[in-house]
Amino acid sequence: MENYGQSKNGAEAQTVLNCIDLSSADIQQSVSLLKQACLDCGFFYVVNHGISQEFMEEVFSQSKRFFKMPLNEKMKVLRNEKHRGYTPVLDELLDPDTQVRVCLIYFVSAPREVAKAVARIIALALDLDADFFDKPEMLGQAIATLRLLHYEGQISDPSKGMYGAGAHSDYGLITLLATDEVAGLQICKDRDAKPQLWEDVAPMKGAFIVNLGDMLERWSNCIFKSTLHRVLGTGRERYSIAFFVEPSHDCLVECLPTCKSDKNPPKFPPIKCETYLSQRYKDTHADLNMYNKQQT
Ligand SMILES: O=C(O)CCC(=O)C(=O)O
């Protein structure tokens, strides 16, 4: 992609992501597109995933209902020690009222199937058996976390450290992201570059934007990428829904057999998924006591 110079929102270019069509009969083409994306930046679109547009719109409208509730109502479902519930600032939710909850329970099981379908293509792209991640200790009993996000419409200013969501990589296996039509997501393919080059990822109606998490980067011995991303506010209110997928907590994340050789030995020791995740949560989440103190 050509560099057109720094744009107003701090992005230097628009990135073009590969698009994986889950209804395609040409599995070789899907594997090749996905592999190229995972080696390059770990971000791609997934279309024809089997979740209807109507249903996605319903989840978005329930999300809007929740965020429009007064703060004191939202604080009643404040995030608990298991990281479930409302998080002020980087809003996170579950469970505000029955209607929303019913909607979310359905939503959670549907993307889980999409994640498994994507994981089969990832396995093939890593020269593993297609069902490698289907094992019970892996995605057979996947842990799925849904995060409803609301950006209130401020304009970000990276030069002042103001963002919708600051630069981060996701730490699980994969993330499925549904967004409304408002732009804002950016990726940085080389986190060590100085200066960093941020590229816009365009929203795509009906698609999930899928990205690989740090756990998969570690599992693949850094062959597949977990890429830094952030959200910049453009002045327009924005809603998105992130669905984070992790293997069962007993799963041992150990360099994949096809990702190591004498010349390229494992870069990390094996680690239990649970140990890895709890460390990452601790590193990246504010202490809950902070909110409790503010409430009293
Ligand atoms: O809202 C978005 O577009 C991205 C959200 C995100 O990256 C996250 O929640 O990890």
Ligand SMILES: [Fe+2]
């Ligand atoms: Fe993220």
